[in-house]
Amino acid sequence: MSQQPKISAQGLNLTFQTNDGPVHALKDVDLNIEEGEFVSFIGPSGCGKTTFLRCIAGLETPTAGDLSVNGMTADEARRSRAYGYVFQHAGLYPWRTIGGNIRLPLEIMGYSKADQSERVAKTLEMVDLAGFEKKYPWQLSGGMQQRASIARALAFDADILLMDEPFGALDEIVRDHLNEQLLQLWARTKKTIAFVTHSIPEAVYLSTKIVVMSPRPGRITDIIESPLPAERPLDLRDTPEFLEVAHRVRDGLRAGHSYD
């Protein structure tokens, strides 16, 4: 294992030129994400969480600063298929079955037919969707569709997982369940995960590191290393340790707000 962080941003800036003038989406962002970490990004709407994730993914180009992913530039990392990206909307192709959707990246990346089938079966199992391979997206609930889109990002060998509010549109109970599953999955696969959320409990429950951001200009206001144990049953959320971390996150969010 190298000493270099998995993802490293130094003095990252991104300004969008819009018709209403420049929008400073990211200002002087410094952040290191180590291999195997689970990092959550939390902050009010418009603080640049999605923009930062898209920079890591090479979908957006920073206007200043350094960004390295897997020791490469973000664009090189994208070309080497270093990460799986889970968008806020599942975005499954309606003309493909669930299995076909998970097979999509595998087809594009040129995996053999036998390997494809094996991986589809394996990832469906991981997200608890075994038996739904032949179903079409419209035959599945929103939560199941989101799980399928996670399976799609897990199907190929990328050791980074970028997730932009994957559970934002789901109800609390489904969300709890998926959070638990995601933690198990993370423990099993040892992937490095960057996870955007609006929910404080979700961020605290999942993460080893919580990045609090604030808007106008989008910047990091606090980075909290979680003292919580690696083993996390759902009722951990009622313990004093958990509430203390949650408190600190809330304070961080408040501080960001009083800024403007």
Place this chain on the structure above:
Amino acid sequence: MGCARGIPMTKAALPILTVLAAIVGIWYLAVAPMNIRVALDTVERTGAVVTPEGSVERRAVSVWRLMAQNREHVSAGYALDRPRLPTPAQVGGELWKTTGEMAAKGRAWSKRSLIYHSWITLRSTLWGFVLGTSIGIIGAIAIVYSRVADLSIMPWAIISQTIPIVALAPMIIVVASQLGVESRGVPKAIISAYLCFFPVLVGMVKGLRSPEASQLDLLKTYDASGLQTFLKLRLPGSVPYLFTSLKVGIAAALVGTIVGELPTGAISGLGARILIGDQFGTPLAIWAALFAAAILAGLLVTVLDVTQRLTLGRMGMRA
């Protein structure tokens, strides 16, 4: 899976049949005023008493007065040889005489059979449809993938549709014959394609551009090539749009073919039948040809509609 959501056949047919019945009813009612003058002329020649007497005198009188004054002769308007407006039954009879009856006698391919003329029109329509659809699809791909093509093709495609086809059709036929193209089918197919390509072009441009930015981003995270993006996202995404525009396109192709058959000189095809019927004053022939064209259009659109349902069903999309 589509069946559960679809409306049962009988229920779907009810509104269509209601409208059909209304049209036939209005048509029958319209026959009386439309034909009253011809009817009175005809019965007068056979010695019946008509008020006022003489075709020229009657010209000054409205059809409604004529109908009121000659109630007993109104029915004659429903059984004329050369009516202004034939009854639906007369048109149906003529259609049957020139199709089913001739086919039964083994004369389906006679020059007087509408089956023969429909086949001539259908052949040109299908050629024009294939040509127009190909041009439309290739043009759409060019427009979506090249900004230069977008800026250069689209305005001309729109301008092309503002030129009245009736003005253009004879020119295309003349040019074709100047170039030594003997067959009448080639210029007809070109005219047909000229009308057909446009809806396909517009529909396909919309379809190929229908994927959302996030769907394109997803493929970018896989570092998919341009060809992969086309084959795996843009093309399948455009299928519903394609079928919708194909249905418009085939109807346009049929109109184009018929227009191509109208200029003098054509002797076969439904368009030629309409023109000949006009020249020889046989309204029944015109109406029969017109209905043959409408039935042909209906069949073509239905075939595409069924194909669309089957294709989208197989693709797992709810049609």
